[in-house]
Every structure is written in C-alpha cells, then in structure tokens.
Amino acid sequence: MSRHVHVPSAFLALGLVSLSACVDAPPGEPPSDEHDHDYVHVHDEGDAGDGLIACGKLGRVEVRDGKVMQDDMVFGDEADLPELCDASVQGQLFGVGVDDPAHKWPNGVIPYRVLPHVPSNITQRISQAMTAWEGATSIEFEPYVEGEHTSWVEFDTDTSCHAHVGKNGGKQNVWLTDSKDVDEIVGVAIAANNWVYTWYLDGSVTAGTPTQVDEHKAVYKFSLPPGYYAAQIVEMAINSQDRVYTWWSDGKVSIGTSFDLDAYQAPQGNYALPAGKTRYMIVGIGISGSDTVHTWYNDGTRSMGSSLNLGNVAVAIDDVDVTSTSIRGVDFWSNNxxxxxxxxxxxxxRRVIGTIYDQSTVEYASVKVNLPRNCSVNTTIHELGHTIGLKHEQARCDRDNHVRVFFDNVQSGKAGNFDKWCDGFSDHGAYDFDSLMHYSSYAWTKNDSPTLVKKGTLGANIPKVLEMAIASDDHVYTWWEDGTVTAGTSYDLELYRARYPFTLPPGRTIADIRGIGIASDDRVYTYYVDGTVSVGTTADLDAHVAPYDYDLAYKATGVRYQPNELLAIGISDEDHVYAWYSDGYVSWGTSDNPGQQPRYSFSSPLDPDRDELKGIDIANGDHTYAWYETGRASRGATWHLSEDDTYDVRTRGTILTGNSGLSAGDIAAVNAMY
Structure with a gap:
C-alpha cells in the first residue's frame, strides 16, 4: 500500500489538494493485492447520472469535444475512455491514487511551447502566469526543444479554459481562450456549412453557431493584406465556394480564407454603390446561394449586385427595427x-432571422449570441496549477468541514466537478479559502443560487434576519434583509437549500415586513406594516392572494395593537395564527385577525430585551421555536419560549467570490510537492 509523506509543520496552516506526495514501499515489502480497495473516490450524490460516466477512481467524468474531463481538468481522449476507467491502469496513466514520481515534472522544470496561431494577448497572459509561478515557487518553465524533451506542455486555443492534471508524458495541452466585446467585431459571415465566422479588431477570428460564436473554433489569428488594418474592414461575406470576400474602406475588395484575407486575391477594384449611398452607410453584406451579393444600409434599404457593383438601385425593406448602425453583420443561411x-x-x-424583404419574418423573437469568454491571467495561473499537479481546493477530503455543496443548484452533468478526492491526492495543510484553485460560490449554478458556500459559524450573531417560519416538513425558512431566503433546521439555517431570491407584492419593500408564517398547506402568509397580509410561496410572497387587511388583538378597551408592535407571526399545525407583540403578549386567531382570541403574556430568555427576537414559529406537535440575534435558539410553548436551555444556531454560509493571485497555501502546497 502507498503511504503519504508527512507534511512539514511549516505547511500545516496552508492547504491545497495536490498529486499524492508519497514514498515508495520499504525494501522487501510486497505490493498489496488489495491495492485498488485502498483508494476510494468519494461521490457526494448518488451515481453518475446526468450523462456523466462513472470512471473508476476518476469518479464522474464527461466527454466534451473528444476529451474526458471534469470541469477544466483533462484526463485523456475519448478514444482511450475504456483504458482511462480501468482501475488497474489508472495509476500508471495519471498518478491518481498511486505514488508515482513519473507524474511530477522532474526537478520542477516544465518544457513548453505556444502554438503559432495563439493571439499575442493570450501569449502575454501565458508569460505573466508562468512568471507568477516561477516567482513564488520552485517551478520553472523552459522553451520546448524537439528531440531534447520527451514531455512538454503545448498552449493552444479552445472554447474553454482547461488543462491536463500533472505530467502525463509526451505532449499535453493547456487550452485557453480570449474574451471578446461586441464593439470589437469587424465582420460576420456564414459559410456553406452554416458555420458562423466572426472577425475582430485585434486580428483574431472565431467559428461557431448563430448563438455561440466560438462553438467550432476558438480564437485564432487572421492575416491582413499588406498595409491594411482590421479597422478598415467595411464588411465580409462568404460565397458558395467558401471564399471570404472583404470590402475595405478604400473601395477595394479582397478574396481569401478566414485566416488569410487575401489568399486568392489582393485588394483591387473600386466597388460601386447605388446612388446616394456611401461606404459608411453599409451595415451588412451577404452572399446568397446563387452568389448574388446583397447589401443592407443604415437607412433601411437594401441593394443587389456583385462584389464590385453592389447594385444600381436600393429598395426599402419592411422591418427597420434592426437596420441601423447597431448591426454587426448580415448573411445567408444555407436555406437563404x-x-x-x-x-x-x-x-x-443578438441575432434575428428573416428574409431579404423583412429581417425578422422567419423568427421574430431575437436570441442572444454568446461571445467568447476570457481566460484571464488569474485563470491561466489556475490552469498552470493543474499542469503542475494541483486539483481544486474544494476537492479535498476534509472539505465538508469547511464548505457546503448544494447539488440541487448544480447544472445537469456537472455534479462530478464537485466530487471529493480522498486518496491519491494529499491535503497539504489547512483548508485554504484563499486558494486560486478554489471554486467561487456560483460555479456551475443552474439557477443563480450558490452551489458552494463557506459553512456558517455556529453561534454567530444573526442580525440580518427579517423573519423565520417552519413548513409542514419541519424545514425552517429564513428570510434575510438582502432579499433572499434559505431553508434548514432550527440549528442550521442553510442546511437544505442555499439562499434564493424572494419577491414582494407591488408597492411593498423588505422594510415593510412585520411577520411571516407557513400554514399546514405550506402557503406562506406575510404581514406588512400597512396592516395587510399576502399569501404566496417562500419565493413569491403574493403568488396566491394579493394583500388584504388584517386586525390585531386589543391591548386596551377599543385600542388594538398596531402592525409596528408585531414581533413575529407563527402558524400552528391546526392553522391557528399566533401573533407575538413587543410588550410581552401573544394572541391567536385567523389570518385576517390574529387577535381574535384574548391575549396572554409570554416569556423568553431575553426578557425584557425582546427586540433581539428574530423569529418565532410553531412546528409539528405544537413545539414553539424562537431564534435570537445572539445566534441562539430555544424550544418551548407559545407562552414560554424556552422550556430548556438555549442552543447554538449555525447561520447561513459566506459567499466565496473567487480569488486573485496565488495564496500562501498555493505556494506552500507546490513547494511541498516539489
């Protein structure tokens, strides 16, 4: 069996998950025949599911673009999937779960090369990322020399940022991409195979779909005719033979490919326009299946002609909503x-589909078009961390002591990205929330709620709570001043469901809420300072019934309590509505009159400082729970809130926003490995 190296005490305060730092078995000790059983990959949620593949010690993986992956970590090619998932050979392939120095870079030196088509701004980020690692750790990067290096890293472009983990042997990749802004677009054209090409001011081009511009090819360079600049491009189009036509601001036209704009013909001629039109009025040029050139202008007209004669007459088109300088490109699909x-x-x-006569006839509703996202310097440092041998910080075996993962919020097919690695990777030092290898709270979210939060503190103050209520399944819901709600238990407020937003009735604000209770049918009753109550759900407070008037108990003859004297609302499993007041009394009744029955006094551990009460409600069995700003809770009855001692409550977790730059833990972990 493999044994983990003792982590020096200098690293105990710093943490990261790395390739296993192990020592060889003592001389004469035979390898265990139970080797595979010593390495258990931990799944947090059921089986693979969601299109994921159960892959031995690698856990749940997905096949994306021909690569076997978990998030941004690459394990190999799809063709090798059976071998990759064979537990008996996984150690030899990846160093996952075994003590194999072959999967660390010898002496911490990583040979590399950047492919020629990688744009210069990405190359600059690569250089900055390598400098960050070299300046803080013992890692060194050196240029790849053919015939001298047998293992090396090759930087390439792709539609996402990802990398192999550790040294794999031979060539391995770090894939990066570059973000683009819509104002950088200089040309858009559709090829015969319906690939959408987009050219940018910085001399790069992507190929994709009408909704994802780099779906087929990530950013790569294109060359311009001598003496020309990308800013001089008026428009671009692709004919039926997939030749790229470029119209220039000097009146010339060139013919080439997506990456070499004058490969077939240098700029020449002087293209003509209809009377009254100028080159600066052109907002789109497309070439139809018959190779007719169509030109659209910013005054809502269109002409037909050839590459050197854009037309003698411009005719009006019906839909002028998008015929303006906001247009970035117009072209024809294969069906015209x-x-x-x-x-x-x-x-x-965005994009819209129409005809030459009406630009939105076919599909009037426009659809958002996604531009390439950015592999920033920090992201590039992160990917190099994988190359060095680091996994994500939240994959540590001890992560559940520090963070909470909400799998219900994770995108379909991405649950494997949150698996833990309990063997084969060493937890170096303490858990490191500042690690550049740590996910942010909204990584892979499907619903804008957190997938991962730092666990809340037990017994910490909870001053930002509006109200609390207990559902029929005894889940405790907490509404917070930031407009979100969580679900948990009486002692752990975010155990079951991470924060999600809630909405109020028109004209109401968060400050107007005076009490919330949940009935036996799980309808949520919310009481407002203006003397009205609405009925809804935990997320939509008036989903069922708009606000209507309510009355409170009499505190003296002819004098009722006012809404601003309410401390809390609770609803029993018999659907009796209870109202607790700031003067130490409680009454009960119906939703529109919680003061229907005579009031009676109640006691709490905080008497007379009742303002620290943050919520009161009644669970099944008529147990009354109360929560206090001090981070404590109690259980009792409506008239005596604490029959037993109060107990600590774990507040909701802390949002992790993502980190910038290497942390002390990142540096210590790599130095411990190498």
Whole structure:
C-alpha cells in the first residue's frame, strides 16, 4: 500500500489538494493485492447520472469535444475512455491514487511551447502566469526543444479554459481562450456549412453557431493584406465556394480564407454603390446561394449586385427595427434565410432571422449570441496549477468541514466537478479559502443560487434576519434583509437549500415586513406594516392572494395593537395564527385577525430585551421555536419560549467570490510537492 509523506509543520496552516506526495514501499515489502480497495473516490450524490460516466477512481467524468474531463481538468481522449476507467491502469496513466514520481515534472522544470496561431494577448497572459509561478515557487518553465524533451506542455486555443492534471508524458495541452466585446467585431459571415465566422479588431477570428460564436473554433489569428488594418474592414461575406470576400474602406475588395484575407486575391477594384449611398452607410453584406451579393444600409434599404457593383438601385425593406448602425453583420443561411446580428439598446449581442424583404419574418423573437469568454491571467495561473499537479481546493477530503455543496443548484452533468478526492491526492495543510484553485460560490449554478458556500459559524450573531417560519416538513425558512431566503433546521439555517431570491407584492419593500408564517398547506402568509397580509410561496410572497387587511388583538378597551408592535407571526399545525407583540403578549386567531382570541403574556430568555427576537414559529406537535440575534435558539410553548436551555444556531454560509493571485497555501502546497 502507498503511504503519504508527512507534511512539514511549516505547511500545516496552508492547504491545497495536490498529486499524492508519497514514498515508495520499504525494501522487501510486497505490493498489496488489495491495492485498488485502498483508494476510494468519494461521490457526494448518488451515481453518475446526468450523462456523466462513472470512471473508476476518476469518479464522474464527461466527454466534451473528444476529451474526458471534469470541469477544466483533462484526463485523456475519448478514444482511450475504456483504458482511462480501468482501475488497474489508472495509476500508471495519471498518478491518481498511486505514488508515482513519473507524474511530477522532474526537478520542477516544465518544457513548453505556444502554438503559432495563439493571439499575442493570450501569449502575454501565458508569460505573466508562468512568471507568477516561477516567482513564488520552485517551478520553472523552459522553451520546448524537439528531440531534447520527451514531455512538454503545448498552449493552444479552445472554447474553454482547461488543462491536463500533472505530467502525463509526451505532449499535453493547456487550452485557453480570449474574451471578446461586441464593439470589437469587424465582420460576420456564414459559410456553406452554416458555420458562423466572426472577425475582430485585434486580428483574431472565431467559428461557431448563430448563438455561440466560438462553438467550432476558438480564437485564432487572421492575416491582413499588406498595409491594411482590421479597422478598415467595411464588411465580409462568404460565397458558395467558401471564399471570404472583404470590402475595405478604400473601395477595394479582397478574396481569401478566414485566416488569410487575401489568399486568392489582393485588394483591387473600386466597388460601386447605388446612388446616394456611401461606404459608411453599409451595415451588412451577404452572399446568397446563387452568389448574388446583397447589401443592407443604415437607412433601411437594401441593394443587389456583385462584389464590385453592389447594385444600381436600393429598395426599402419592411422591418427597420434592426437596420441601423447597431448591426454587426448580415448573411445567408444555407436555406437563404437572412441572419442579422446586432446589438440592442441594452448592449446585448443578438441575432434575428428573416428574409431579404423583412429581417425578422422567419423568427421574430431575437436570441442572444454568446461571445467568447476570457481566460484571464488569474485563470491561466489556475490552469498552470493543474499542469503542475494541483486539483481544486474544494476537492479535498476534509472539505465538508469547511464548505457546503448544494447539488440541487448544480447544472445537469456537472455534479462530478464537485466530487471529493480522498486518496491519491494529499491535503497539504489547512483548508485554504484563499486558494486560486478554489471554486467561487456560483460555479456551475443552474439557477443563480450558490452551489458552494463557506459553512456558517455556529453561534454567530444573526442580525440580518427579517423573519423565520417552519413548513409542514419541519424545514425552517429564513428570510434575510438582502432579499433572499434559505431553508434548514432550527440549528442550521442553510442546511437544505442555499439562499434564493424572494419577491414582494407591488408597492411593498423588505422594510415593510412585520411577520411571516407557513400554514399546514405550506402557503406562506406575510404581514406588512400597512396592516395587510399576502399569501404566496417562500419565493413569491403574493403568488396566491394579493394583500388584504388584517386586525390585531386589543391591548386596551377599543385600542388594538398596531402592525409596528408585531414581533413575529407563527402558524400552528391546526392553522391557528399566533401573533407575538413587543410588550410581552401573544394572541391567536385567523389570518385576517390574529387577535381574535384574548391575549396572554409570554416569556423568553431575553426578557425584557425582546427586540433581539428574530423569529418565532410553531412546528409539528405544537413545539414553539424562537431564534435570537445572539445566534441562539430555544424550544418551548407559545407562552414560554424556552422550556430548556438555549442552543447554538449555525447561520447561513459566506459567499466565496473567487480569488486573485496565488495564496500562501498555493505556494506552500507546490513547494511541498516539489
């Protein structure tokens, strides 16, 4: 059996998950025949599911673009999947679960090369990322020399940022991409195979779909004719032979490929326009299946012609909503539908489908177009961390002591990204929330609720609570001043469901809420300072019934309590509505009159400082629970809130926003490995 190296005490305060730092078995000790059983990959949620593949010690993986992956970590090619998932050979392939120095870079030196088509701004980030690792650790990067290096890293572009983990042997990749802004677009054209090509001011181009511009090819360079600049491009189009036509601001036209704009013909001629039109009025040029050139202008007209004669007459088109300078490109689909790419008033890049006569006839509703996302310097440092041999910090075996994962919020097929690795990878030192290898709270979220939070503190103050209520399944819901709600237990407020937003009735604000209770049918009753109550759900407070009037108990002859004197609302399993007041009394009744029955006094551990009460409600069995700003809770009855001692409550977790730069833990973990 393999044994883990003792981590020096200098690293005990710093943490990261790395390739296993192990020592060889003592001389004469035979390898265990139970080797595979010593390494258990931990799944947090059921089996693979969601299109994921159960892959031995690698856990749940997905096949994406021909690569076997978990998030941004690459384990190998799809063709090798059976071998990759064979537990008996996984150690030899990856160093996952075994003590194999072959999967660390000898002497911490990593040979590399950057492929020629990688744009210069990405190359600059690569250099900055390598400098960050070299300046803080013993890792060194040196240029790859053919014939001298047998293992090396090759930097390439792709549609996402990802890398192999540790040294795999031979060539392995770090894939990066570059973000683009809609204002950088200089040309859009659709090829015969319906690939959408987009060219940018910085001399790069992508190929994709009408909704994801780099789906097929990530950013790569294109060359310009001598003496020309990308800013001089008026428009671009692709004919039926997939030749790229470029119209320039000097009146010339070139013919080439997506990456070499004058490969077939240098800029020449002087293209003509209809009377009254100028080159600066052109917002789109497309070439139809018959190789007719169609040109759209910013005054809502269109002409037909050839590459050197854009038309003698410009005719009006019906839909002028997108015929303006907001258009980024117009071209033809293989069925001659017209695709118009434009920015709306909110600055979003969108597309609409129509005909040459009406640009939105075929599909009136526009659809958002996604531009390439950015592999920043920090992201590049992160990917190099994988290359060095680090996994994600939250994959540590001890992570459940520090963070909470909400699998219900994780995108389909991405649950494997949150698996733990309890063997074969060493937990170096203490858990490191500052690690650049740590996920942020909204990584892979499907619903804008956190997938991962730092666990809340037990017994910490909970001053930001509006109200609390107990559902029919005894889950405790907490509404917070930031407009979110969580679900948990009386002692752990975010155990079951991470924070999600709630909405109020029109004209109401969070400050107007005076009490919330949940009935036996799980309808949520919310009481407001204006003397009204609404009925809804935990997320939509008036989903069922709009606000209607309510009355409170009499505190003196002819004098009722006012809404601002309410401390809390609770609803029993018999659907009696209880109202607790700031003067130490409680009454009960119906939703529109919680003061229907005579009031009686109640006691709490905080008497007379009742303002520290943050919530009161009644669970099944008529047990009354109360929560206090001090981070404590009690259980009792409606008239005596604490029959036993109070107990600590774990507040909701802390949002992790993502980190910038290497942490002390990142540095210590790599130095411990090498």
């Amino acid at each position: 539908d017209v695709y118009t790419f434009y920015t709306n008033q909110a600055g979003e890049y």
